[in-house]
Amino acid sequence: MPKxxxxxxxxxxxxxxxxxxxxxxxxxxxxxxxxxxxxAGSGAPAMWLGFAFAAYAAVANDSIQxxxxxxxxxxHRRWWVLWLxxxxxxxxxxxxxxxxxxxxxxxxxxxxxxxxxxxxxxxxFSFFQIIAPLVLIVLTRLRMxxxxxxxxxxxxxxDTSGITSVVFKSWSGYAMAFLLSFAVWYFSYKTIRKYFKSxxxxxxWVVVQWIVSGSLWATWIMQDGANIAVFLPRQQTPTQFVIxxxxxxxGLGILFYLRGDKIxxxxxxxVRISDVRAATLVDFxxxxxxxxxxxxxxxxMSTTWVFLGIIGGREIAVSLARKKNGIKHKKKAIWMTAxxxxxxxxxxxxxxxxxxxxxxxxxxxxxxxxxx
Numbered sequence: 001m002p003k004x005x006x007x008x009x010x011x012x013x014x015x016x017x018x019x020x021x022x023x024x025x026x027x028x029x030x031x032x033x034x035x036x037x038x039x040a041g042s043g044a045p046a047m048w049l050g051f052a053f054a055a056y057a058a059v060a061n062d063s064i065q066x067x068x069x070x071x072x073x074x075x076h077r078r079w080w081v082l083w084l085x086x087x088x089x090x091x092x093x094x095x096x097x098x099x100x101x102x103x104x105x106x107x108x109x110x111x112x113x114x115x116x117x118x119x120x121x122x123x124x125f126s127f128f129q130i131i132a133p134l135v136l137i138v139l140t141r142l143r144m145x146x147x148x149x150x151x152x153x154x155x156x157x158x159d160t161s162g163i164t165s166v167v168f169k170s171w172s173g174y175a176m177a178f179l180l181s182f183a184v185w186y187f188s189y190k191t192i193r194k195y196f197k198s199x200x201x202x203x204x205w206v207v208v209q210w211i212v213s214g215s216l217w218a219t220w221i222m223q224d225g226a227n228i229a230v231f232l233p234r235q236q237t238p239t240q241f242v243i244x245x246x247x248x249x250x251g252l253g254i255l256f257y258l259r260g261d262k263i264x265x266x267x268x269x270x271v272r273i274s275d276v277r278a279a280t281l282v283d284f285x286x287x288x289x290x291x292x293x294x295x296x297x298x299x300x301m302s303t304t305w306v307f308l309g310i311i312g313g314r315e316i317a318v319s320l321a322r323k324k325n326g327i328k329h330k331k332k333a334i335w336m337t338a339x340x341x342x343x344x345x346x347x348x349x350x351x352x353x354x355x356x357x358x359x360x361x362x363x364x365x366x367x368x369x370x371x372x
Contacts (some may be wrong), residue, residue: 025141029134036130046125051231052247054134057358058148058227059251060140064304066220070213071278083256087249089214093221095243103235105244109226109300110234118165119156119226121233128358129155129231135350139343146347147302154225154355163355167348169293170302177289177309180316184285189321192281209280216287223290223303267342286310312337 016339032053067086074082101108110119122129132155139146147170153212154163185192228248232240286307293301319333356363 005097022141029138032134033131036127036134039125040130041124043124046130047231050125050130050133051228051244053137054152054228054231055247055251057136057140058152058224059135059248059255060137066224066307067213068216069282070209070217071256073209073276073279075259076231079259080253083253085210085214086217087252087255089218090221090252091203091245091249093218094225094241096310097222097225098236098241099365103233103237103241105236105241106226106229106234107222109191109223110230117234119153119230122156125231126155126358132351132354132358135354136255139347139350144343144347146343147304147351148224148227149300149302149304150348151352151354152230154351155358156230157355157359163352165299169297173289173293173301173303174305176308177286177306178313178333180289181282181285181313183313184281184317185314185319186317189318192278204266205276205280209276209283212280212283212287216283216290219287219290220303223293223301226300228294248318270326282310282314300346305344308340312340 035049036046039049069084071082097107098105104110110117132152136146136148136151139151149166149170150163153166157163229236232244236244238343289306289310290303293306315333315337319330322329
């Protein structure tokens, strides 16, 4: 097991070095913001521009939760094999929703059965709506596991209830995930350590992991597909659906080629998460909670928060259950969990600010609530 470096030895942040390394990325963001300003107030051009940004941003950021452990524990396999497996599942899931729900690819996360929605599709898109996924892309580049749901759906919410309902469901999901994961790993740590002690494992674990990971990915699409489709009409035409599916399928290919890119570090730094057996247990706990939350209501939920609860509960439980003396590992586990939670809260604050800028009704409601 790799030794952790002391936090005190971390190199100081150098903004000039960051600008030098990220000049291509920053140039791309500047171009994106310029295009957003140019197309703001328009219909179809802004819609497709925002969708393109959202497709990459949502998939890249959420790779840590739905695909992170799968990527980490299959690092020795060819990237295109993983891509075709995950991509095929994606196409099957969204095609079923499009056919069954008469053009709705979100499993009614954006469109209720009575045709009403708290996230109406605008005739013209504001600047803040278009740049929301660009903000998410920047935060992803900084390895911040923020909520895609909060950032992308908040700017389309018709009123504050569209935000508060998502927040409460997501917070309850985080608490449930943290407690369940902590209980599983703390009380079964000795048994898990006994059977997982050897690096070698039965190949049946690989089959189980692929099934569990595939199920998790399918459930994630049902929950978070709305974050990408929010820019498109709530009931897509065949042409719109083909573009929607093809763009995301290609984006998944880029994601696997880059092996999760920089946000993957959130998963890689966790204790022995590259072990296929540990990865399978994490994903199994995660998918059970997502399925429960999926059927409890059609309100969108931040799956990022649920994933952070799963990972945080596991990390704290393992650090407390280990027999090694000292508090070094415990401090690191608490620090990583608190850091990830802090990033998620920062993303929530940013999403509310974007919603305030994008929607005057939400802005007036919040200003009235605080006495302005």
